[in-house]
Amino acid sequence: MHVKHYSANAKPNAIELNFLECAGEQETLIYKASAYDGDGDAVMDSFTNTDVNRNGKVDELDKALIRVLCKLFLEFKWYAHKE
Ligand SMILES: [Ca+2]
Numbered sequence: 001m002h003v004k005h006y007s008a009n010a011k012p013n014a015i016e017l018n019f020l021e022c023a024g025e026q027e028t029l030i031y032k033a034s035a036y037d038g039d040g041d042a043v044m045d046s047f048t049n050t051d052v053n054r055n056g057k058v059d060e061l062d063k064a065l066i067r068v069l070c071k072l073f074l075e076f077k078w079y080a081h082k083e
């Protein structure tokens with residue numbers, strides 16, 4: 001999970017989530033999702049249509065899960081700060 005793009009005021013406005021499967025030393029990218037902050041308030045408000053909970057359908061629950069992950073990610077400040 002990482003910040004993909006920063007806005008002009010150095011706030012993260014795109015976050016990419018890569019879901020990897022690890023077998024020994026090998027990492028395989030299973031799927032990825034992205035979240036974007038369209039209005040610049042540092043809260044992600046649009047999301048890719050990704051079945052993050054792997055239940056076979058893409059719905060509001062998937063978006064809610066991505067939203068929660070991004071919110072926690074930002075609260076932990078789990079990213080490099082650009083000053
Ligand atoms: Ca926003």
Ligand SMILES: [Ca+2]
Pocket residue numbers: 050051052053054055056057058059061062
């Ligand atoms: Ca789903």
